[in-house]
Amino acid sequence: MSFARKLGKIIGKNLKLILRSKGSALIVFFGPLFLILLVGTAFNTSSVYGIRVGVYADQYTSLGESLVQELAGKQFTVEKLASKETCIEELKAGTIHVCSIFPGDLSIEKESKIIFYVDPSRINLVYLVIEGISSQVETKSEEISLQLTKGILEVLTFTKEQLGHVKASPMEITHTSQTGLTSLQEADRLLGEQRFAFLENELEFDTIEEQAEQLRQQYNASVNGILGAVGRSKATLREKLAMLERSAVHRDSARRVLDALKNNFNKQEEEAAKLESAIQGIDQKVSGIASTSAGKLVSPISTSIEPVIAKKTHLNYLFPTLIMMIVMFMGVLLSALLIIREKTGISYFRNFISPTSEALFILGNYLTNILIIFLQLVIVLAVAFYFFKDALFAVLPGMLLVLFLFASLFIFLGMIIGYLFRSEETSILAAISISSIFLFFSNTILPLETLPVVIKKIASYNPFVIGESMLKKLMVFQSGIAGVQEMLLLVIGVVAGVFLLVLLTNALSKRATQA
């Protein structure tokens, strides 16, 4: 009972001391209120404002102008500058956030490059600006690429249509050639079958003449007429034979012409076959084009970055960091200050010589700090409710547990600082330094991935990083306590270890006072 009364009195006394100092009271109550209102109002958006883009080109082509329009149409303020040097100087002076140099011959036909100058000293802004600007330029570039690809595809489509039209022609030619060839072969055969060879002695005109001579000799004049007719017939026949011989010569010429025609037809057929094969090949290739959509060709693998959670404002992402920052800075600074003030204050001696155990003072100081931090968190969460509404309540138990553990951890660290140092100034400096180290070696200013491997490994044990990541899991990804269970156990172990260090440093501090 006495223990609880003493503890209550120590906490009450601490709270009175803090609240009676106007500056402390102001910071305790209005600090977080002001902070969350300010941050809430400022970051409750997903856009980037006030980015000024400086632009310079020797000559603004239509493409350059359209790009400028594209940038100006978004959230950027675009300013055309007189020269490249001016543009860079303005960037150095901080008047503009990015300097874009367009080549004078910027066009689709020519291969030209737009150069962006950024100020790397504003490292967090640089990524934002690069991402914003390049996305705008990429949009334009994609638009142009799409147009070009569309043109090519139109030509291909036309070619395919035309091929479709003429695809049958080689076959028809082949067919016609084959028919012609058959006719020619038939004509050749028929011509070949004609026989013009005829032997005069096969007509036995000589026998008839001999017989007629015999008759004439026998019958004298009466057969003269017969002999004359035979002689005329013979002459006519000779004429006809001569005609037949000429016909045979003509037939041979005709067959030679037919042979030549046959050869031509054969060649034509071969060429038609080749043409057919080529057309078939082209047709196959054109038909084989997997995609005929220009968009698909410009960006064959279409990607879309989808957030693992519904898109939220900057505040949603920032809130775990913000709240962990409050817990860290308040925890470390307040507890260090409370301890060092107690230690260097005139009342220290009377507390020291009172019959009250040191553990009770430690517990009293710890509980005072926890109370104040939770008071601040209540204020912060009450204001945050305005921005997050019901989403906050769903994660509240897990969030409070994590915050309690980390508040304890940071309070203990602050207490250790308070016990280790001998003056208020040095302990505050140490508290600010350690908090700043935690902050710098976290994802808040630069991603941990930008650090060298060894430092990154060390920084991953940074309590601020761990706390922030646990809060993010709970608040942003809604993982529930199960999602951070393993880490929770680890943190509980660390908190217990740090508490032992508090006891140790307290004993050392007391020993140093007594020495």
Add this chain to the structure above:
Amino acid sequence: MDSLLEVIGVSKKFKRKVVLHDVNLDIPAGKIFGIIGISGSGKTTLLNSIVGFYRTDQGQVLYQGKRIDRGLHQVRKEFGFATQTNSFYPKLTVEENLHYFGTLYGLQKKTIAANITKILSQLQLEDVRHIVAENLSGGMKRRLDMACALIHTPKVLILDEPTEELDPRLRGEMIELIKQIRDAGTTIIVTSHLLWEMERLCDQVAVLHNSQVVHVGSIEQLRSLYGKNEEIHLETASGKYEYVTRSLKKNDVKKTEQRGNTFIIHCNAPGEQVLHQVMKAVAKKKDKINIVDIRKPSLNDVFMKIVNEK
């Protein structure tokens, strides 16, 4: 006389500076025990060592025959300490301070309330009980510190320069209060550089010099040891004392001096014998005596003699 507290061979040094060297004291119960010494002689260090705030390098402190470092909790419950520099919370009110420290001493609420009323009345702080301590005058702060030391009605009260910053009236009242507390059975250990106060207050004193206790005893014992010479303080109507000096036997007088209108004769012979010579000279000169007094040596004189001798 039974010792309540015994300091046995206590030595303490800070880095290389020896502050206490082989200090031995027996502090009797129910008395006011004074520790006198020049500034930096180690008085506060000795008091802090007695309550266990400083760990001694050598020696030990016994309370009721037991080592205090082995029963510190009990010692702390029974000891009250009013420091030289005040030790309370400036941002708390007088009452809040008393309530807080009363709770730390494990007192019940009712007891605390009753003690607060009593102590505030004794120390004349009732009117400022709701005033924040930092807004009190220097004298009130001293009294608040004393109140904090008394809230749990300690058996041993340690007062380090308790009358510092008090006006003469309050100083007298404080001395009376300390005596009252002593009379109520509390053993009091007190330090002060105002030796006339210690003379009025202490039953016993220890003289601390060069890190060591050079004498312990009652003031009378000190006087008899170190201050045998009496002084005659004389003030005449003429204000001229050359004839008095001429009339004195050289062997009877150690030295003479004039402080303002007062002529002081430091005697080697008994005071009354020298006074007779003075009276005769004044009568012969037909001068008129305004004031004449035979005084014993003050604690200050004794202290100075001890310091000079050592």
